[in-house]
Every structure is written in C-alpha cells, then in structure tokens.
Amino acid sequence: MIVLATPAGADLKDKGAALVQENCVRCHGITAEDCSLSPQAIPFRFPGRLYPIESLEEALAEGIKVAHEMPELYSGRTKYWL
DSSP states (O other), X not given: OOOOXXXXXXXXXXXXXXXXXXXTTTTSOOSSSOXXXXXXXXXXXXXXXXXXXXXXXXXXXXXXXXXXOOOEEEEXXXXXXX
C-alpha cells in the first residue's frame, strides 16, 4: 500500500487507522510490538511474511478464508471481509 505524503494521503492513513482500531484490534495485534489477543489471528506485522501483499486486497475484497470470524465491511460498492 502506498500512502501519499499529502493531506489526502494523511486522511486515508487516519481513516485506515480508525478502521483497524474499530474492527481489528480486538483480535489482531496492530502495532509492531502487539501480540494478537486471539491465538487464531495473526498480528498485522506478519501477513507480508506469509502472503504476497499484492494479493491481499483482492483476497479481502472477495472474502478471505480464515480460521476465525471476522466482521464484514462495506467500502463504496465493494464488500470487504475483515
């Protein structure tokens, strides 16, 4: 993911951080040091080591198959499984 060093990029970063805080923090570790609260949920610092980053957007949009429940999220016309 590329975050632009413009107000628009900062706005997207803030929106993403709020989305993660609201939907993901209860299971996943979200910082470089956090551990996941759920043993089935990997910390967010690891997906790039386990999966090709460029394929995660599509996988999330189509409904990534995971071993634990994740909330649904709608972004415009696209449905994301988080």
